[in-house]
Amino acid sequence: MNKAVFYYLTLFILLISCKSSQKNIGVSAGVNPFHYSITKKVIAENGAVVSAHPLASKVGLEILKQGGNAIDAVIATQLALAVVYPNAGNIGGGGFMVARLNSGETIALDYREMAPAKANRDMYLEAGGNANTDKSQLGHLSSGVPGTVAGLFASHKYARLPFEKLIQPAIELAEKGYAISVTEAKALNAIKDDLVQYNSITPVFIKPADWKKGDTLIQKELANTLKRIKEKGQPGFYEGETARLIVEEMIRGNGIISYDDLKNYKAKFRTPHSFDYKNYLIIGMPMPSSGGLLLNQMMKMIENRNIAAMGFHSTEAVQLMTEVQRRAFADRAEYMGDADFYKVPVSMLTNDIYLQERMKSYNPDKATPSSTIKPGMLLRAESEETTHLSVIDKEGNAVAVTTTLNNSYGSRTVVGGAGFFMNDEMDDFSIKPGVPNLYGAVGGEANAIMPGKRMLSSMTPTIVLQDNKPYIVLGTPGGTTIPTQVFQTLVNILEFNMSTEDAVYKPKFHHQWLPDEIMYEKGFPPTVKASLEKMGYTFGKERTGIGRTEIIKVLPGGKFEAVADIRGDDSAEGW
Ligand code: GLY
Numbered sequence: 001m002n003k004a005v006f007y008y009l010t011l012f013i014l015l016i017s018c019k020s021s022q023k024n025i026g027v028s029a030g031v032n033p034f035h036y037s038i039t040k041k042v043i044a045e046n047g048a049v050v051s052a053h054p055l056a057s058k059v060g061l062e063i064l065k066q067g068g069n070a071i072d073a074v075i076a077t078q079l080a081l082a083v084v085y086p087n088a089g090n091i092g093g094g095g096f097m098v099a100r101l102n103s104g105e106t107i108a109l110d111y112r113e114m115a116p117a118k119a120n121r122d123m124y125l126e127a128g129g130n131a132n133t134d135k136s137q138l139g140h141l142s143s144g145v146p147g148t149v150a151g152l153f154a155s156h157k158y159a160r161l162p163f164e165k166l167i168q169p170a171i172e173l174a175e176k177g178y179a180i181s182v183t184e185a186k187a188l189n190a191i192k193d194d195l196v197q198y199n200s201i202t203p204v205f206i207k208p209a210d211w212k213k214g215d216t217l218i219q220k221e222l223a224n225t226l227k228r229i230k231e232k233g234q235p236g237f238y239e240g241e242t243a244r245l246i247v248e249e250m251i252r253g254n255g256i257i258s259y260d261d262l263k264n265y266k267a268k269f270r271t272p273h274s275f276d277y278k279n280y281l282i283i284g285m286p287m288p289s290s291g292g293l294l295l296n297q298m299m300k301m302i303e304n305r306n307i308a309a310m311g312f313h314s315t316e317a318v319q320l321m322t323e324v325q326r327r328a329f330a331d332r333a334e335y336m337g338d339a340d341f342y343k344v345p346v347s348m349l350t351n352d353i354y355l356q357e358r359m360k361s362y363n364p365d366k367a368t369p370s371s372t373i374k375p376g377m378l379l380r381a382e383s384e385e386t387t388h389l390s391v392i393d394k395e396g397n398a399v400a401v402t403t404t405l406n407n408s409y410g411s412r413t414v415v416g417g418a419g420f421f422m423n424d425e426m427d428d429f430s431i432k433p434g435v436p437n438l439y440g441a442v443g444g445e446a447n448a449i450m451p452g453k454r455m456l457s458s459m460t461p462t463i464v465l466q467d468n469k470p471y472i473v474l475g476t477p478g479g480t481t482i483p484t485q486v487f488q489t490l491v492n493i494l495e496f497n498m499s500t501e502d503a504v505y506k507p508k509f510h511h512q513w514l515p516d517e518i519m520y521e522k523g524f525p526p527t528v529k530a531s532l533e534k535m536g537y538t539f540g541k542e543r544t545g546i547g548r549t550e551i552i553k554v555l556p557g558g559k560f561e562a563v564a565d566i567r568g569d570d571s572a573e574g575w
Contacts, residue, residue, distance in 0.1 A: 030065075031058045031169065033084075033178035034216070041501060041563050043555070044574025048562035049073055050550035051389040052088065052477075054571035055178060056080035057564075059169040060391060061573035063161065070397040071099065071158040072166055077389050078152060078403060079170035079226070083219060084178055086205070086421055087187055087408040088387035088477060091225070091237065093423040094147035095403025096285045097155055098272060098461040100470055102396035106463075107158070108272040111151025112288050112454040113144030113425040114265060118256040121449045124431040131432040139198045140255030142411045142424035144455065145265050148403060149229060149237040154267035164230050171226045174419075177218035181569050185211035187408065194412040200252050201416030205409075221419030238262040245418040253413060275350065277303060280494065281465040286346075287339035290332045291402075291460030293346060294483040295490075297328040300355050302491070312496040313506070313524075315531040316364065321491065322511045322518055322537070325484050326373055327358045329441070329513035334375030337446035338454040344446065349376070367536035370516035385409070386459060386477035390552045392560050398470035398552075400461035404477070407438060428455035439479035442514055458482045464490065471554050476565070478547035481510045481519070485547045493553070500553050500563045508546045521546045 036054045047070070049060035060077035068076070074097065081089025094113040100106050124136045135141050156163055180188075188211045195206050204219055225245075228236035236242060243262045250257045273284045273292030277299045284292025301324035310317040331349055339346075348354055358376050361368050385408035392398045404423070405411075411424040430443030437443075439458075447456040460483045464472040472493065476485045485508050492503035507523035517540040520529065529539055545567035553561045564570035 030062050031055060033173055033176065035179075038569055038571045039564070040566060040572060041561070042572045042574040044560045044562065045394070046575045047073070047391070047393040048552050048560040048572065048574035049077055049389065049391045050552060050562045050564045050570065050572040051077050051081060052387045052548060052550070052568060052570050053081060053085040054569065055084045055173065056089065056389070057571045057573040060389070061575060062169070063166065064393055065575060066161070068161045068166070069159065069395060070391045070393040070399045071155055072161045073391045073393070074389065074399045074401050075152050075155060075159060075163070076166040076169060077391065078148070078401065079167050080173060081387060081389070082148075082420065083170050083173040083222060085387060088385045088403070088405055090403060090405045090410070090421060090423070091148050092143075092146045092415065092420045093403060093405040093410060094144070094425065095151060095401060096289055096457070096459050096461055097151065097399060097401045098283055098285055098463055099158070099397065099399040100283060100463045100465065101158065106272045106274065106283050108270045108285055109151055109155055109267060110270050110288065110454070111147035111154065111267040112457060113147050113423055114261075115426065115429070115449055115451055115453050115455070116145055116256045116261045117258065117451045119426070119449050119451050123449060131435040133427065133431070133435070136427040136431050137407060137424050137438055138194065139411055140250055140253030140413055140422070142426050143255060143257060143413070143422040144425040145257055145261045146423060147265060147267060150234060150265055150267040153234045154269070163233070167226055167230045171223050171230065174219040174223035174226060177216040179214050180211060180217050182213040183569050185213050185215065191409050191412060195414075198253065198412040199414055199416070203414035204419065205414065219419050221417055225418045225420060238265060242418055246415050249413065249415045249422075252416070273346070275300070277494070279466065280471065281468075283463045283465065285459065285461055287336065287344050288454040289457040289459050290336045291458055291483050291486070292462075293336065293349060294328045294332060294458070295460055295462065295487055296350050297331065297355060298324045298483070298487045299490070300350065300352065301327065301359055307491065308495045308497070312492065312498060313528060315528050318509060318528055319364065319532060319535065320362075321488065322509070323362050323368060324359070325487070325511040326368065326370060326513050327376070328483075329480070329511070330370070330373050330375050333442050333513065334444060335446055337443070337448075337456050341450055341453045342446045365535065369536070370513050373513065386479070386482070388461065388475035388477055388548070388550050390473040390475065390550045390562070392470060392473055392552050392554070396470060398463050398473045400463055400473050400475045402459035402461045402475045402477070402482070404459065425455055428457060436514070440515055441480045441512060460486045462486055469554070472551065474549060474551040476547040476549040480512045481508070481546050484508075484510045484512070485549060489549055489551065500551060500561055504549045504551055504563055505566050510546060515540065519543060519546070
C-alpha cells in the first residue's frame with residue numbers, strides 16, 4: 001500500500017470511529033440511541049438481559065460486559081427504562097426485586113409506593129359516599145410516595161460497580177436524547193389531553209405536532225434529576241432540590257406528598273414467598289404483592305390434576321386454570337394487603353387441605369359462578385402498565401424485577417422542573433369496599449388506605465429453581481393479569497413442555513373472580529371459547545395483548561435462552 005493510500009485510509013477510519021462514538025453513549029460503547037434494533041431471542045453463555053426496551057436491555061448487557069453482575073445490570077437497566085420507557089420505567093413509581101444469588105441466598109426487596117401521612121381511607125369518597133376513581137387514577141392525589149430510587153440503592157449492596165457508573169447511561173440517554181419507536185409515539189399522542197389537563201408546567205412529552213417514529217426525545221430536567229441522584233445518592237431524590245420540586249408539584253395540584261413522606265421512605269427487605277411445585281422450587285414476592293401467594297395457590301390447585309394430559313388450550317385445561325384463578329382472586333379480595341398493617345393468613349391460604357377444600361366445588365362439566373365462590377373459610381383453629389426485566393449472569397446470579405407507575409404514564413403528572421412521571425398507585429388500594437380499581441379488582445379491609453401503608457400489588461417477579469440452580473427467571477406487566485400470566489407461562493413450560501417462545505407468545509386468558517368473565521387474547525381458539533360458553537362461562541372483550549413477559553430459561557448444558565415478548569418493543573440481549 002503506498003503512503004497516500006495508507007494516509008487516506010487511516011483518516012477515513014478515524015473519521016468513521018469518531019462519528020460513531022458521537023452517536024454512542026459514553027460509558028456504553030454498544031448503545032446507539034439513534035440506531036437500535038429489537039431482538040426477540042438470544043442464546044448466550046455469559047449473561048442475558050430482557051426488558052421492555054432495546055436500549056435498556058443493551059445498557060444492561062454493556063454493564064455485564066464491563067464486569068458488573070446481574071444486580072448491577074438490573075440497576076442500570078431500570079434507570080435506563082426510566083428514560084427510554086417513560087410509560088412504565090420510572091423513578092416516580094415503585095417495584096419489587098426477587099433475586100437468587102450464586103451463594104444460594106434469596107432476596108425479596110420491596111420498594112412499593114407508600115400512602116402519604118395525610119392519606120386516609122375515605123380520601124377518594126365524595127360527599128354522598130360515592131368513590132371518585134378519577135382522583136385515585138389521575139393527577140396529583142393519585143400518587144403514592146415513590147420507592148424506586150430507594151430500591152435501587154438498597155439493591156446496590158449486592159452490586160459490584162459504583163452507582164455513578166450504573167446511572168451514567170441513563171443520564172446520557174436523557175441529556176442527549178434517543179429516537180422514539182412508533183409504539184412510544186402512538187402512546188404519547190394518546191395521552192396528550194391528559195398531559196395538558198394534569199400539568200400546569202408543560203412537560204417535554206407535549207409538543208405541538210404529533211410524535212412520530214424516529215423523533216428525538218431529549219429530557220434535560222430528568223437528566224438533571226439523575227445527576228443529583230448520582231452526586232448525592234438517595235438524598236438526591238428524597239431530599240434537597242428534587243424533594244422541593246416534588247412537593248411544589250404536589251401543592252400546585254392539591255396532592256399530599258410532603259417533605260417528611262419523602263425523607264421517611266424506606267425500601268424493605270422481606271422473606272421471599274417460596275414454595276415447591278413438583279421437582280421445582282418457585283421463589284416469588286411476598287406481601288405487599290399478592291403475586292407470589294396467588295401463584296402458589298394456583299399452582300397447588302392444579303398440581304395433582306394431570307393437566308399435562310389435558311393439553312395446551314384444551315377446553316379441560318383452560319377450564320381448570322380459569323377455576324383456580326377465580327378462587328385465588330376471591331381470596332385476594334378478602335385477605336391480602338400490606339402485611340405490616342394487616343395480618344395476612346399466608347400459611348392458611350396455602351395449606352394443602354384448604355386448597356383442596358377450595359376445589360371441592362369445581363365441576364369439570366360447568367362453570368362455577370363467582371357469586372357462589374366466596375373467599376375461602378380459613379381453617380382456623382384459624383399498563384395497566386408496569387414493566388418487567390429478567391437478568392442472569394455467568395456466575396449464576398438471577399434477578400427478576402417488576403416495577404410500575406400503575407397506569408401507563410402513571411398519574412399523567414410530570415414533576416415540574418424534575419422531568420419524571422409520578423405514579424397513580426393509590427388506586428391499587430381498595431378505595432371503597434367493592435369498588436373496582438383500574439383493573440376491575442375489588443378489595444376490603446385488608447387493603448384499605450392507611451398512612452404509611454403499601455397498596456396491594458399483583459406484580460409477580462419469579463425465579464424457578466431446578467436441582468437448586470436457577471432454571472427460569474420471569475415476570476410481566478399487566479395489573480391483575482400478572483399472576484395469571486406467570487401461572488400460564490410456567491404451566492406451558494413445566495407441564496405442556498412448550499418451547500419458551502410458544503409459552504410466552506401463545507394467546508393468554510384471565511379470570512379474576514370479579515367480574516365473572518374470562519378475558520382472552522386475540523388468537524384464543526374459538527372452538528374452546530364456544531365449548532366453555534356452553535358450560536356456562538361468559539367471555540369479556542377480546543384483548544389485543546395481555547402483558548409482556550420477559551423470560552430467561554437455563555438450557556441443559558448451562559446456556560441462557562432469553563426471550564422477549566412479541567407484544568411490544570421488548571428486546572433480549574446476551575453475550
Ligand atoms: N399497579 C399494578 C400492580 O402493582 O399490581
